[in-house]
Amino acid sequence: MDNLRDSFVELVRRASTNLSGDVEAALKAARDRESPGSAAAGAFEAILENVTLARAQSTPVCQDTGTLIFYVHYPMGAHVRALQAQLEEAVAEATARSYLRPNAVDSATGKNSGNNLGGGMPVFHFTEWESDVLRIDLLLKGGGCENVSTQYKLPDTALKAGRDLDGVRKVVLDAVYQAQGKGCAPGVLGVAIGGDRGTGYVFAKEQLFRPLGDTNPDPELAALEERLLRECNELGIGPMGFGGRTTVFGVKIGAYHRLPACYFVSVAYMCWAHRRARLEIRGDEAIFSQEGD
Amino acid sequence: MATYNLTIPLSEADVRALHVGDTVMLTGVMVTGRDAAHKYMVETFIRTDAVPESEQSLYEELKALLKGSMVYHCGPVVRQLEGGRWAFVAAGPTTSIREEPYEAEVIEHFGLRGVIGKGGMGPNTLRACQTHGAAYFHAVGGAASLIANAVKEVVAVYKKEAFGVPEAFWVIRVENFPVVVTMDSHGQSIHSEVEAASKDVLARLVGTG
Numbered sequence: 496m497d498n499l500r501d502s503f504v505e506l507v508r509r510a511s512t513n514l515s516g517d518v519e520a521a522l523k524a525a526r527d528r529e530s531p532g533s534a535a536a537g538a539f540e541a542i543l544e545n546v547t548l549a550r551a552q553s554t555p556v557c558q559d560t561g562t563l564i565f566y567v568h569y570p571m572g573a574h575v576r577a578l579q580a581q582l583e584e585a586v587a588e589a590t591a592r593s594y595l596r597p598n599a600v601d602s603a604t605g606k607n608s609g610n611n612l613g614g615g616m617p618v619f620h621f622t623e624w625e626s627d628v629l630r631i632d633l634l635l636k637g638g639g640c641e642n643v644s645t646q647y648k649l650p651d652t653a654l655k656a657g658r659d660l661d662g663v664r665k666v667v668l669d670a671v672y673q674a675q676g677k678g679c680a681p682g683v684l685g686v687a688i689g690g691d692r693g694t695g696y697v698f699a700k701e702q703l704f705r706p707l708g709d710t711n712p713d714p715e716l717a718a719l720e721e722r723l724l725r726e727c728n729e730l731g732i733g734p735m736g737f738g739g740r741t742t743v744f745g746v747k748i749g750a751y752h753r754l755p756a757c758y759f760v761s762v763a764y765m766c767w768a769h770r771r772a773r774l775e776i777r778g779d780e781a782i783f784s785q786e787g788d
Numbered sequence: 789m790a791t792y793n794l795t796i797p798l799s800e801a802d803v804r805a806l807h808v809g810d811t812v813m814l815t816g817v818m819v820t821g822r823d824a825a826h827k828y829m830v831e832t833f834i835r836t837d838a839v840p841e842s843e844q845s846l847y848e849e850l851k852a853l854l855k856g857s858m859v860y861h862c863g864p865v866v867r868q869l870e871g872g873r874w875a876f877v878a879a880g881p882t883t884s885i886r887e888e889p890y891e892a893e894v895i896e897h898f899g900l901r902g903v904i905g906k907g908g909m910g911p912n913t914l915r916a917c918q919t920h921g922a923a924y925f926h927a928v929g930g931a932a933s934l935i936a937n938a939v940k941e942v943v944a945v946y947k948k949e950a951f952g953v954p955e956a957f958w959v960i961r962v963e964n965f966p967v968v969v970t971m972d973s974h975g976q977s978i979h980s981e982v983e984a985a986s987k988d989v990l991a992r993l994v995g996t997g
Contacts, residue, residue: 534789534809534968534978538928541966545934549878558865558878558932593877596865597953605824607952639883639907639929654994665994672990675983677883677907679929726993730986735906735929737968738982768930 499578502774502781503585503631504592507563509783510633510772511555511594514546516787517707518683518744518769522546525681525734525741535739542734542767553594557679557768559637560595563617564700566632568624575621582619582631586611620697629776632704640682640766643674644699646692649758658758660719663688663748664726670762671727671743676736679766683707683745684723687761689753695761702747703765706786711748720746734767745769793964797856798901800921806969808976812925813964817943818904819853820862822882824955825947826890834897846946853959854898858925861887861905863954864936874942876960878932881906884924892916908970908979917973924971926978938965 514522526539549556565582569575587610589595599613600606611617647666649658654669656662667686674680685702687695711717723746733739744767753759775782789809794802796816806812821829829850832843839847865878884891884905891903892912901922903913906929917923927935939960946957970978991997 532789534811537811537968541928541931541934545928545931548937549933552933554933554936555865555878556932557930558863558880558936559882559930560865593865593867596863596878600952607954609952637930642883653996655996656994668990668993672986675907675979675986676929677885679906729993730989732982732986735926736908736979736982737926737970738978738985766930 498581499776499781500581500585500588502776503582504588505781505783506631506633506772506774507585507589508553508592508594509785510635510770511560511589512553513550513772513785514556514768515771515785518767518787519543519546520787521707521744522767525744528740533739534737535733538734538737555594555596556770557637557766558596559639560598561635561637562598562641563595563611564620564634564636565617566620566622566701566704568622568626568630570627570629571623573629579619579621582617583612586617631774633772634700634703635770636700637679637766637768640678640764643670643678644696644764645670645673645762646695647760647762649760660715663760664719664723666760667723667746667762668726668730670764671732672730674764675732676734678764679768680732680736681734681741681744681767683765683769684727684743684747685763685765686746686748688748688750688759690751690759690761691754691757692759694751695759696763698749698751699761699763702749703763703769704771705747707745713750716748716750720748796858796901799856800901803901803921803923803973806923806972807974808969808972808978810969812967812969814858814925814967815963815965816857817853817959817961818858818860819850820864820956820958820960821859822861822863822955823886824951825957826887826894828947828951830890830893834893849946850957851898854900856899856901858900858902858904859894860960861903864958865932866942866953866958874945876936876939876942876958879936879939880930880932881927883907884909888913895920895922904967908977914971914975914977917971918975921973923969923973925967926970927965927967935965938962
């Protein structure tokens, strides 16, 4: 694990320029559900053509290459600070190679750092695990969908949402209604129930790493995911908010413990350009993968 | 719903012929502008008694470029070519509603015939489109590589150092840039229709109806 920088650049390139297989399949299925000639069908055609083109040209699927969120699982004894430094170097290099847009803006001065590095950027989560494999998962989350992500505090009187799973259902539907097409619908929802305001948002984003086709091991949450997927699509907002049959193509829910006084529901809205990629370092070998490959 | 091929600069008649749901392929020169650019234009050129001397030449450039043309809400990924010229690598639209406090004044002041972005805009922009003969054109959000391929040339860039790459004014020549009219010059907006319809469904599903 001495010099992994080039592998890290490749991880960023893949995440930015190649959509994972499960997402592309979901977008194709969504296109097939719309009436030919409709604005919704046209939007899906453009989306799918864009995905093909981005892959072929090795150019970003979306120009908003977003916040880079890294989840690093490392074996005992790994040099975490060195790993982080190499990841940061790789992010700057990927920006220089136009795989990423310079996206880190100093909030006080308004100056763009030019290389995607800055206070709190990129985002790193480091966890030691039993395995001797180094695993790095990367999610690119754009600003449009981050702006429509939101957090509720139950009970919510206006939505008649109590402190139970039906209350969760109601506020999630409201979040999707409020977002309309602005988060680049159709989206994937990562939802966290519980936690505090900070951990709730982080856990909601972690749900976005789950494969679209998986089933929640908790049967109650699994049922809620299925119902919300159906009901979100009944809203009819459609791709880009043009109106259509697919508004959301995945709902993933996790539950944390909470304080007796607090009941937060955090909704991480992910745009259709749901960009995630994985790198595993096994000995000297670098193995890249994306969901549904 | 019809399909049109239009060449910028557009006339008022070109825009008045368009209705929500129409698909348009745009060709010509337009200028990108997003948050920093809108704040700058309104504060420096419009809500002011005198344009500062230092900004006068850019003001003249923008007036000439924007008359009959469009502002594209976009912060691109760019690449510098040998010889110093720029090329667009990825260039989908950004969310337009953030420019709602400014856009009506920009449409009126510069004589825009259109605004391109995503997610739609609010009542002030819709009214300005009606009054001045402009339309809101929706590009497909995230279709960044596709749209970058329609950008044939980066003609110039302004304020790149001050605003950064995403926020600069990029003057671009496009060919067959695909957009959908979602707010027209007749007061119609797909966005308000979809919002109203989805609001009724929400009330039913949540039980507040």
